[in-house]
Amino acid sequence: MASEPAAGRRDAVLESALLTFARHGYRKTSMDEVARAARISRPGLYFLFESKETLFRAAATRALEQDLAAAEQILGDAGKPLRERLAGAFDRWAGRYVGPLSRDVTGVIEQNPELLGAIVETAPARFEALVTDAIAEVTGRAMATRVAQTLISASVGLKHQVETRDAYLGRFTTAVELLVPQKA
Amino acid sequence: MASEPAAGRRDAVLESALLTFARHGYRKTSMDEVARAARISRPGLYFLFESKETLFRAAATRALEQDLAAAEQILGDAGKPLRERLAGAFDRWAGRYVGPLSRDVTGVIEQNPELLGAIVETAPARFEALVTDAIAEVTGRAMATRVAQTLISASVGLKHQVETRDAYLGRFTTAVELLVPQKA
DNA sequence: ACTATACGGACTAGGCAGATTCTGTAAAGT
DNA sequence: ACTTTACAGAATCTGCCTAGTCCGTATAGT
Numbered sequence: 001m002a003s004e005p006a007a008g009r010r011d012a013v014l015e016s017a018l019l020t021f022a023r024h025g026y027r028k029t030s031m032d033e034v035a036r037a038a039r040i041s042r043p044g045l046y047f048l049f050e051s052k053e054t055l056f057r058a059a060a061t062r063a064l065e066q067d068l069a070a071a072e073q074i075l076g077d078a079g080k081p082l083r084e085r086l087a088g089a090f091d092r093w094a095g096r097y098v099g100p101l102s103r104d105v106t107g108v109i110e111q112n113p114e115l116l117g118a119i120v121e122t123a124p125a126r127f128e129a130l131v132t133d134a135i136a137e138v139t140g141r142a143m144a145t146r147v148a149q150t151l152i153s154a155s156v157g158l159k160h161q162v163e164t165r166d167a168y169l170g171r172f173t174t175a176v177e178l179l180v181p182q183k184a
Numbered sequence: 185m186a187s188e189p190a191a192g193r194r195d196a197v198l199e200s201a202l203l204t205f206a207r208h209g210y211r212k213t214s215m216d217e218v219a220r221a222a223r224i225s226r227p228g229l230y231f232l233f234e235s236k237e238t239l240f241r242a243a244a245t246r247a248l249e250q251d252l253a254a255a256e257q258i259l260g261d262a263g264k265p266l267r268e269r270l271a272g273a274f275d276r277w278a279g280r281y282v283g284p285l286s287r288d289v290t291g292v293i294e295q296n297p298e299l300l301g302a303i304v305e306t307a308p309a310r311f312e313a314l315v316t317d318a319i320a321e322v323t324g325r326a327m328a329t330r331v332a333q334t335l336i337s338a339s340v341g342l343k344h345q346v347e348t349r350d351a352y353l354g355r356f357t358t359a360v361e362l363l364v365p366q367k368a
Numbered sequence: 369a370c371t372a373t374a375c376g377g378a379c380t381a382g383g384c385a386g387a388t389t390c391t392g393t394a395a396a397g398t
Numbered sequence: 399a400c401t402t403t404a405c406a407g408a409a410t411c412t413g414c415c416t417a418g419t420c421c422g423t424a425t426a427g428t
Contacts, residue, residue, distance in 0.1 A: 030390060146358045156345060376423090382415100
């Protein structure tokens with residue numbers, strides 16, 4: 001069988017680590033806890049990441065980048081109607097972090113911006129740019145900017161209003177229907 | 185000169201009290217602090233309100249009721265176009281609590297729901313009903329519900345996104361323009 | 369219709385040992 | 399390319415104590 005690329009295990013550790021950090025927050029999560037959850041020894045964790053802070057930054061960055069890449073791919077899928085693509089992209093970007101468990105993932109990122117640096121601001125900005133570009137397929141650029149900003153505001157609000165991913169998706173879909181013209 | 189109605193001083197105390205509570209939060213605000221800010225003695229405060237909790241509940245309730253009444257009046261002003269009325273109502277309901285100082289007023293209410301009881305949920309529901317009714321002037325009822333909910337989500341999101349009341353108003357106005365049809 | 373003063377009891381904060389936990393590193397093994 | 403074991407130093411938690419603060423009430427006064 002093909003040997004996994006060296007980054008494979010690293011990647012799995014990062015994914016598990018973010019969930020572990022999300023449970024009790026950055027401070028109250030020990031490297032031992034992270035290591036056990038990743039089925040790895042604690043020194044092994046230090047072999048992969050030089051410090052707790054580095055690990056956290058890498059885990060959060062990876063999640064952000066992957067969601068962004070997924071959103072970009074969904075938005076670029078020329079086969080589906082724009083409205084559907086927008087719903088998919090927002091679901092990936094925000095909706096999947098709605099439930100009581102998943103909310104903590106967003107929380108641990110938002111509550112430790114000083115550890116993460118610029119990405120906490122650049123990633124949302126890039127998401128907005130992706131959404132704007134997609135909407136610009138069917139409207140002028142100026143209108144696309146306004147629609148995208150309003151959709152994002154509605155999405156942020158919904159994350160605070162609803163309890164389930166389904167509720168998020170349902171109400172976000174109405175927002176899309178109201179704001180995004182159907183392709184003629 | 186006309187003697188102030190007995191409720192006059194009470195009312196002034198409530199207004200000052202809410203601001204005082206907003207500064208450091210409910211727990212860390214002493215009745216002494218509230219009394220001094222209201223230019224009244226501490227036992228005098230207990231003459232007007234039987235406990236700290238009662239006072240807080242009364243102060244928060246009063247603010248919510250007044251904002252609701254103001255919103256209702258603005259929305260009912262038949263002279264102005266609907267879009268303008270909506271902007272005014274939302275500004276009163278949410279926009280005025282945007283800035284760094286005012287944010288704490290919303291915060292102290294949202295962070296102590298157990299002291300306030302049902303009103304923290306009924307007041308927003310009543311606001312939604314008011315907005316829905318106003319929009320139903322120009323659309324069907326079902327559409328009005330959807331537009332109102334989306335406007336409210338956008339408003340909630342904006343409160344978390346923007347730093348100033350002006351920014352809130354500007355972006356909320358675009359949301360209204362995109363979502364609410366102009367009267368023919 | 370309040371103010372000034374005062375007081376009991378509950379709660380909160382601050383300080384400070386001592387024990388525990390945690391980070392990061394090292395060494396030796398497989 | 400990891401694992402187990404071990405360890406130093408820092409940080410964090412624990413329990414306890416004392417001092418202070420605060421709530422709510424009372425009383426006397428105006």
